[in-house]
Amino acid sequence: xxxxxxxxxxxxxxxxxxxxxxxxxxxxxxxxxxxxxxxxxxxxxxxxxxxxxxxxxxxxxxxxxxxxxxxxxxxxxxxxxxxxxxxxxxxxxxxxxxxxxxxxxxxxxxxxxxxxxxxxxxxxxxxxxxxxxxxxxxxxxxxxxxxxxxxxxxxxxxxxxxxxxxxxxxxxxxxxxxxxxxxxxxxxxxxxxxxxxxxxxxxxxxxxxxxxxxxxxxxxxxxxxxxxxxxxxxxxxxxxxxxxxxxxxxxxxxxxxxxxxxxxxxxxxxxxxxxxxxxxxxxxxxxxxxxxxxxxxxxxxxxxxxxxxxxxxxxxxxxxxxxxx
Amino acid sequence: xxxxxxxxxxxxxxxxxxxxxxxxxxxxxxxxxxxxxxxxxxxxxxxxxxxxxxxxxxxxxxxxxxxxxxxxxxxxxxxxxxxxxxxxxxxxxxxxxxxxxxxxxxxxxxxxxxxxxxxxxxxxxxxxxxxxxxxxxxxxxxxxxxxxxxxxxxxxxxxxxxxxxxxxxxxxxxxxxxxxxxxxxxxxxxxxxxxxxxxxxxxxxxxxxxxxxxxxxxxxxxxxxxxxxxxxxxxxxxxxxxx
Ligand SMILES: Nc1ncnc2c1ncn2[C@@H]1O[C@H](COP(=O)(O)OP(=O)(O)OP(=O)(O)O)[C@@H](O)[C@H]1O
Ligand SMILES: [Mg+2]
Numbered sequence: 078x079x080x081x082x083x084x085x086x087x088x089x090x091x092x093x094x095x096x097x098x099x100x101x102x103x104x105x106x107x108x109x110x111x112x113x114x115x116x117x118x119x120x121x122x123x124x125x126x127x128x129x130x131x132x133x134x135x136x137x138x139x140x141x142x143x144x145x146x147x148x149x150x151x152x153x154x155x156x157x158x159x160x161x162x163x164x165x166x167x168x169x170x171x172x173x174x175x176x177x178x179x180x181x182x183x184x185x186x187x188x189x190x191x192x193x194x195x196x197x198x199x200x201x202x203x204x205x206x207x208x209x210x211x212x213x214x215x216x217x218x219x220x221x222x223x224x225x226x227x228x229x230x231x232x233x234x235x236x237x238x239x240x241x242x243x244x245x246x247x248x249x250x251x252x253x254x255x256x257x258x259x260x261x262x263x264x265x266x267x268x269x270x271x272x273x274x275x276x277x278x279x280x281x282x283x284x285x286x287x288x289x290x291x292x293x294x295x296x297x298x299x300x301x302x303x304x305x306x307x308x309x310x311x312x313x314x315x316x317x318x319x320x321x322x323x324x325x326x327x328x329x330x331x332x333x334x335x336x337x338x339x340x341x342x343x344x345x346x347x348x349x350x351x352x353x354x355x356x357x358x359x360x361x362x363x364x365x366x367x368x369x370x371x372x373x374x375x376x377x378x379x380x381x382x383x384x385x386x387x388x389x390x391x392x393x394x395x396x397x398x399x400x401x402x
Numbered sequence: 403x404x405x406x407x408x409x410x411x412x413x414x415x416x417x418x419x420x421x422x423x424x425x426x427x428x429x430x431x432x433x434x435x436x437x438x439x440x441x442x443x444x445x446x447x448x449x450x451x452x453x454x455x456x457x458x459x460x461x462x463x464x465x466x467x468x469x470x471x472x473x474x475x476x477x478x479x480x481x482x483x484x485x486x487x488x489x490x491x492x493x494x495x496x497x498x499x500x501x502x503x504x505x506x507x508x509x510x511x512x513x514x515x516x517x518x519x520x521x522x523x524x525x526x527x528x529x530x531x532x533x534x535x536x537x538x539x540x541x542x543x544x545x546x547x548x549x550x551x552x553x554x555x556x557x558x559x560x561x562x563x564x565x566x567x568x569x570x571x572x573x574x575x576x577x578x579x580x581x582x583x584x585x586x587x588x589x590x591x592x593x594x595x596x597x598x599x600x601x602x603x604x605x606x607x608x609x610x611x612x613x614x615x616x617x618x619x620x621x622x623x624x625x626x627x628x629x630x631x632x633x634x635x636x637x638x639x640x641x642x643x644x645x
Binding site: 268 | 454455456475476477480486488490492493494495496497501504505506507508510513516517518519520522
């Protein structure tokens with residue numbers, strides 16, 4: 078028991094992971110073995126990367142002590158930008174680059190305005206949520222543009238792997254997860270992110286460029302969200318201006334369920350991924366166990382509160398035990 | 403004066419109307435522990451914030467080891483060997499001791515544009531040594547700073563400053579809200595500075611603490627220096643008298 082608590086302090090995502098394993102077992106039994114069969118897993122793993130990439134960005138930003146509500150709108154704006162450019166004859170790589178630059182610019186604005194005017198990022202990015210969504214509809218001209226036929230789907234959405242288990246998007250997701258995870262735990266920049274979110278005055282007094290650190294996190298968050306939006310559009314085959322609505326709150330829930338602290342300084346990329354997976358598993362598992370699908374949001378809401386309470390309790394227990402030993 | 407490690411000349415600072423420093427001139431001598439005292443709002447923190455790169459003086463000159471310098475950021479100050487320990491904001495409680503020791507100065511491998519892979523082995527080894535050097539007894543450098551007592555945290559902050567070979571260590575009210583035992587520990591650290599050849603600047607409202615660990619006392623009032631004597635040439639009563 079003591080060991081468990083000790084591990085917990087270093088691994089805030091542990092509670093989420095345990096819950097995930099329990100839920101998978103539960104759904105596997107309730108669905109009479111359908112849940113973990115190949116077809117169902119393929120379905121889950123096919124859409125996980127989209128929400129997962131957004132959650133990674135939101136989690137890292139949250140660790141740096143900030144917050145982004147505009148990710149759902151950026152999720153829609155990036156592929157819409159690309160689609161409109163491609164309709165006007167731009168080749169895919171150029172459109173991709175332009176789309177990512179738009180995201181980076183949005184992240185830069187979010188970060189700059191938040192820091193320059195010392196306002197809560199909750200407000201800045203709430204404003205950006207509306208503005209980016211509005212831009213998406215405006216540039217689409219009211220009708221979703223038709224995507225060209227020769228898109229590099231082999232690079233983003235085709236099924237690969239043993240038994241065609243994964244989409245290519247999953248490999249992108251895995252690569253981003255590994256790289257951001259290493260960045261956070263193994264580089265000095267990761268140290269600065271944690272210090273900035275953990276206690277800003279100390280980080281600043283030690284000479285860390287806290288404003289720049291936060292702006293980079295805002296930009297990373299927007300770029301990952303936009304990239305995720307592009308993956309979804311390539312999967313669906315059409316750039317709808319309404320995709321990603323409500324995604325911002327699910328991403329926050331993912332991060333928090335995965336052990337990230339809203340106050341900053343605490344959290345892991347793995348936690349954000351576990352949180353996202355939990356949400357996808359619940360979504361899918363409820364359907365398979367023939368539960369009314371309208372319970373989905375209830376379950377996510379309950380889980381979010383439960384996770385935060387459990388995390389707070391575990392942290393307190395762990396601390397008490399460490400003090401004694 | 404040749405033995406001055408930091409000299410400030412005619413330093414002025416205005417905060418939107420408040421004249422917080424009114425021409426302060428002071429020499430910090432090498433290897434000396436200097437106690438800086440004064441009432442609330444006297445300008446003590448303003449003076450040391452200028453030396454540690456948190457604020458900039460509006461007028462005046464700073465020399466370090468005889469050379470005029472410009473201290474625009476905390477990084478500049480640290481590069482000059484000036485390390486500051488504040489009451490609260492020296493440590494990030496959610497990070498380990500080892501990580502805290504190297505914040506902003508992490509040893510890295512394969513660094514590109516200042517960003518690189520942490521040399522965690524070096525960090526672990528050096529943090530054990532740094533902590534042992536200031537006689538701090540902690541179980542492991544992997545413990546979170548949030549779990550340490552206030553006195554232990556200040557100890558780690560001091561260990562950090564020592565590790566990076568700081569020449570001048572400024573402590574702004576490091577003993578506030580500490581228990582008697584913990585306070586004595588911090589005072590012990592300040593006393594130990596001299597043996598290591600480090601110049602100390604100790605700010606406190608407790609005159610007894612200052613007299614216990616300093617060689618020289620400088621009193622400030624309303625942005626000016628009103629007394630500057632060696633400890634043996636003055637008394638607590640005299641210092642109280644000028645404040
Ligand atoms: N950041 C700031 N903005 C505006 N005014 C300030 C600021 N910092 C200090 N002052 C003012 O400057 C004057 C000197 O303050 P300072 O903090 O240097 O005093 P101090 O001697 O450190 O006091 P204390 O013992 O309370 O810490 C005070 O009048 C204070 O109100
Ligand atoms: Mg002060």
